[in-house]
Amino acid sequence: xxxxxxxxxxxxxxxxxxxxxxxxxxxxxxxxxxxxxxxxxxxxxxxxxxxxxxxxxxxxxxxxxxxxxxxxxxxxxxxxxxxxxxxxxxxxxxxxxxxxxxxxxxxxxxxxxxxxxxxxxxxxxxxxxxxxxxxxxxxxxxxxxxxxxxxxxxxxxxxxxxxxxxxxxxxxxxxxxxxxxxxxxxxxxxxxxxxxxxxxxxxxxxxxxxxxxxxxxxxxxxxxxxxxxxxxxxxxxxxxxxxxxxxxxxxxxxxxxxxxxxxxxxxxxxxxxxxxxxxxxxxxxxxxxxxxxxxxxxxxxxxxxxxxxxxxxxxxxxxxxxxxxxxxxxxxxxxxxxxxxxxxxxxxxxxxxxxxxxxxxxxxxxxxxxxx
Amino acid sequence: xxxxxxxxxxxxxxxxxxxxxxxxxxxxxxxxxxxxxxxxxxxxxxxxxxxxxxxxxxxxxxxxxxxxxxxxxxxxxxxxxxxxxxxxxxxxxxxxxxxxxxxxxxxxxxxxxxxxxxxxxxxxxxxxxxxxxxxxxxxxxxxxxxxxxxxxxxxxxxxxxxxxxxxxxxxxxxxxxxxxxxxxxxxxxxxxxxxxxxxxxxxxxxxxxxxxxxxxxxxx
Numbered sequence: 001x002x003x004x005x006x007x008x009x010x011x012x013x014x015x016x017x018x019x020x021x022x023x024x025x026x027x028x029x030x031x032x033x034x035x036x037x038x039x040x041x042x043x044x045x046x047x048x049x050x051x052x053x054x055x056x057x058x059x060x061x062x063x064x065x066x067x068x069x070x071x072x073x074x075x076x077x078x079x080x081x082x083x084x085x086x087x088x089x090x091x092x093x094x095x096x097x098x099x100x101x102x103x104x105x106x107x108x109x110x111x112x113x114x115x116x117x118x119x120x121x122x123x124x125x126x127x128x129x130x131x132x133x134x135x136x137x138x139x140x141x142x143x144x145x146x147x148x149x150x151x152x153x154x155x156x157x158x159x160x161x162x163x164x165x166x167x168x169x170x171x172x173x174x175x176x177x178x179x180x181x182x183x184x185x186x187x188x189x190x191x192x193x194x195x196x197x198x199x200x201x202x203x204x205x206x207x208x209x210x211x212x213x214x215x216x217x218x219x220x221x222x223x224x225x226x227x228x229x230x231x232x233x234x235x236x237x238x239x240x241x242x243x244x245x246x247x248x249x250x251x252x253x254x255x256x257x258x259x260x261x262x263x264x265x266x267x268x269x270x271x272x273x274x275x276x277x278x279x280x281x282x283x284x285x286x287x288x289x290x291x292x293x294x295x296x297x298x299x300x301x302x303x304x305x306x307x308x309x310x311x312x313x314x315x316x317x318x319x320x321x322x323x324x325x326x327x328x329x330x331x332x333x334x335x336x337x338x339x340x341x342x343x344x345x346x347x348x349x350x351x352x353x354x355x356x357x358x359x360x361x362x363x364x365x366x367x368x369x370x371x372x
Numbered sequence: 373x374x375x376x377x378x379x380x381x382x383x384x385x386x387x388x389x390x391x392x393x394x395x396x397x398x399x400x401x402x403x404x405x406x407x408x409x410x411x412x413x414x415x416x417x418x419x420x421x422x423x424x425x426x427x428x429x430x431x432x433x434x435x436x437x438x439x440x441x442x443x444x445x446x447x448x449x450x451x452x453x454x455x456x457x458x459x460x461x462x463x464x465x466x467x468x469x470x471x472x473x474x475x476x477x478x479x480x481x482x483x484x485x486x487x488x489x490x491x492x493x494x495x496x497x498x499x500x501x502x503x504x505x506x507x508x509x510x511x512x513x514x515x516x517x518x519x520x521x522x523x524x525x526x527x528x529x530x531x532x533x534x535x536x537x538x539x540x541x542x543x544x545x546x547x548x549x550x551x552x553x554x555x556x557x558x559x560x561x562x563x564x565x566x567x568x569x570x571x572x573x574x575x576x577x578x579x580x581x582x583x584x585x586x587x588x589x590x591x592x
Binding site: 047048049074075076080081082084086088089090091092101102104105148149151152 | 488495502506
């Protein structure tokens, strides 16, 4: 029976760690942070490849590590599937044998068929299954690595920057595939990354790591919309993340109409997903302009009535303005980045009614992800 | 042509690699992946036969394995026969002399296996034993082959240590290298020449086969 993964790690060095988090089955948790923040170490500790000074790692009913009781199970004794950053495929084996190698728990006679089925499900067809890793493309290698990780019928799936070795084209091809898979496996999925566009499309929960500590954690939308975490989530990526439903498509003008939870409507470039789909959407703060009266004669399609909730002024020329959509600020949080000069000129302060203007084209394909 | 000496040399070579194969795998892995105090010292000790004059090594072996040494006495009480001036003593000496030739290539081969690949194997649930059979040995096998070929050919040609520890007892300790020396001393240039040429051909063939196998593997 799949169960919740609970992780609690503490150590002072060589890599300082101080973190606690849990991930229920069927959820994708992203460990996000700059390189050196300890995210790969956390993954290795869950897999049993690294033993921190103090820690408790348990999955469902099984205790994998408890330093208080001197328990530390080897990777072989933990049912984990780990996809390594560079896949770490066995170079002397075919794709099929790579997957079969992780099926020690099954009778010999079943392994071949199970491995072939698994690889086919991963989209790696018969001919490629008999090739060695060196004769496979980066994308195919990733599929083999994921199949091998799942071959053991793991209780937890761990992904260590699975897209970092792929070019943008392959990454865009495989991201939806991994996203779909992660939701199908019905076990906790822990996913390490430093690329926000991947996190947005894959994760439900976000744990922000900073020097081995949890700087923030929670549902993706909440953590990413918290502008105070901007130094960690990336200045360029600062913005708000919200849920929306696809209301319909405008085929003539190649637009998609979205409806936010307070039924505010947004128009974005044509999205390749059916009507009624749930999507996650990110609006960059720098793409949101502000006006005191609704402008009529401009090209910008999305003009949302909002209320100013908070203004945080930085020392530079910029200010971050937290808005709540809706006439009375009853809707989703929305961040806008404008100059401090504009804040002064418009006389903005908490409670001001404003109109947020968002260019439809500023919401790029990578800012929008279909979720289950 | 001394066929007995040739057969003895080949038997000695096979015994040597038969012992060095498991020993080299264990010690090679230990040195490649182990982290312990005194590792550099252990490596230096194992490399010593490379630079030590064979007579010096032979002398110390005589002293430690001789009938008056504790080791020699234990062996004699167990097998009713001394270690020095016997074939068994020759095998012991040959194994010691060949330690660096066997262990170093294997150690390098194991070190060349990416640690991630072994970690992946552990995460696939492979036991140490399955990992050895399915991952370590297949990936390190060119190095293991090189180690075996080097040890074998080096055994065929070993002279100083053999003479010191074994003497030159026909059928017991008189190897082909010693036989060549023996023939030269007796001004029997014909026999010496034949045996030398045979040894040359044999060494060339073994080295050549191992290079061909290794290249074919890497070329694939």
